[in-house]
Amino acid sequence: MADPERFSNLPEYAFPRLRRLLADATPPAGVDPVVMTIGEPRHAIPDFVAPTLARTVGELAKYPPNEGTPQFLGAVSGWLGTRYGLDIATDRITALNGSREGLFNAALALCPERKNGGQPVVLIPNPFYQVYAVAAAAVGARAVFVPATDATGHLPDYAGLDPAVLDATAICYLCSPANPQGSVAGRDYLEALIALAEKHDFIVFADECYSEIWRDAPPPGALQAAEAMGLPERVVIFNSLSKRSNLPGLRAGIAAGSRANIGRLRVLRSYSGAPLPLPMQRVAEVAWADEAHVTANRALYQEKYAIADRVLGNVPGYKGPAGGFFLWLPVDDGEAATIRLWREAGVQVLPGAYLSREVDGVNPGAGFVRVALVGPAGETEDALTRIRDVLYERG
Missing domain, CATH: 3.40.640.10 (Type I PLP-dependent aspartate aminotransferase-like (Major domain))
Incomplete structure (x- = not known):
């Protein structure tokens, strides 16, 4: 028989933990908040989607x-x-x-x-x-x-x-x-x-x-x-x-x-x-x-790779991704950095420890935050600049 306790050791999912972490933190007044936590693409959907759905809706x-x-x-x-x-x-x-x-x-x-x-x-x-x-x-x-x-x-x-x-x-x-x-x-x-x-x-x-x-x-x-x-x-x-x-x-x-x-x-x-x-x-x-829409989509991410390299390239330990749309940024403490960014910069990121498991007393994500490059290029550059200024250039 399957053990009914087999899920008991699973950690809480990342995003409820994040909400609890930031429950008492508020972004600064006069700053447009930017959420860079979830890997949900925000580029435009392909042009063929709506007409294809309309043409085939009867198949429901x-x-x-x-x-x-x-x-x-x-x-x-x-x-x-x-x-x-x-x-x-x-x-x-x-x-x-x-x-x-x-x-x-x-x-x-x-x-x-x-x-x-x-x-x-x-x-x-x-x-x-x-x-x-x-x-x-x-x-x-x-x-x-x-x-x-x-x-x-x-x-x-x-x-x-x-x-x-x-x-x-x-x-x-x-x-x-x-x-x-x-x-x-x-x-x-x-x-x-x-x-x-x-x-x-x-x-x-x-x-x-x-x-x-x-x-x-x-x-x-x-x-x-x-x-x-x-x-x-x-x-x-x-x-x-x-x-x-x-x-x-x-x-x-x-x-x-x-x-x-x-x-x-x-x-x-x-x-x-x-x-x-x-x-x-x-x-x-x-x-x-x-493939045409895939090529166009990839170009948008490659533009944001270049932005990240330009804004964060001098940060010690920074490595631009070879693929995907996340930055894995080194910090002293992922949770502390996440709270600080939300309070001082109005940028929401995800502590790396929430994506990792502690083994032998070590969580390999504890010294990182994950940043999703899913928004428009201008918004991304502004948010990454805020991250740099708060975490790396102003100590």
Whole structure:
């Protein structure tokens, strides 16, 4: 029987903690507050969304296919071919009601109850997207939080773990470009991780929802590396239209991997998953097949990378992100810096400790704040200038 206390050790979600932290703080008078806490894109949605919805609204009268329409799956398959040079059949892809649902449900579908005779392990980068830890708890696995700090290039050093831990591992989560650090796993890193998964018999869940927001070059994909190695069963990738197309409310996510792994996920979702309404799938069909709006969107983020580099480039320890839309700014204390910024600058950020787990007395996010570059360029430059002036240039 599942332990009814299995969620009792999960920390409170980041945003309720933030509200409580700032409950007694108010921004200064005469300053327009800027909220840079949540990774919700604020760029314009693509022009094709409204007319596609209007044209297909009558399909709300129909039950949608749980795994995705043939057109939806075909569009995703085509995108995987264009973006990564992959030839992925549509039965190796499934629609998701947002990538978060898939990152959770895939653990239910693919994590064994026992691994090598004992409790399975789920490896999680630290800091991390909180659904990874909830998924591990849901399947009764032991979560092992692996630091992703400057010392490791802000990517987890899974290969450095005890071989006994790796032998017990069933699932390993990886986010690239990383939330919150903006680091990118290169092809060598991905190939080494997939080889490790093959050696120790586990699956890599690659969270690639920031894959289309990058500075200089498109990040390589985990399935791309796995296919080249002849090991597609070692990887399941997750992505969505939330970031690449500014459509977080569409909830049009995807998972892709081997036929067997996606088949198991499809079976679970046929009972427990919420299918994407047909008008939403019709919009997604167009969005996955169109790159012009993605290129334009990326240019807006690249403009804000340049702003951040210009405003904060002289800050000790500052590193501009290689991908994604967060800054991971070094501070003495993340909570204290967050309170100070709200009181003195009217800028709201997120303490890095709220995205991390304390292990052996150390929280790798405690000395950082996360800043979301989701607003317009002018607002972003003004807010980053306030951050610099309060935290770094005025002591």
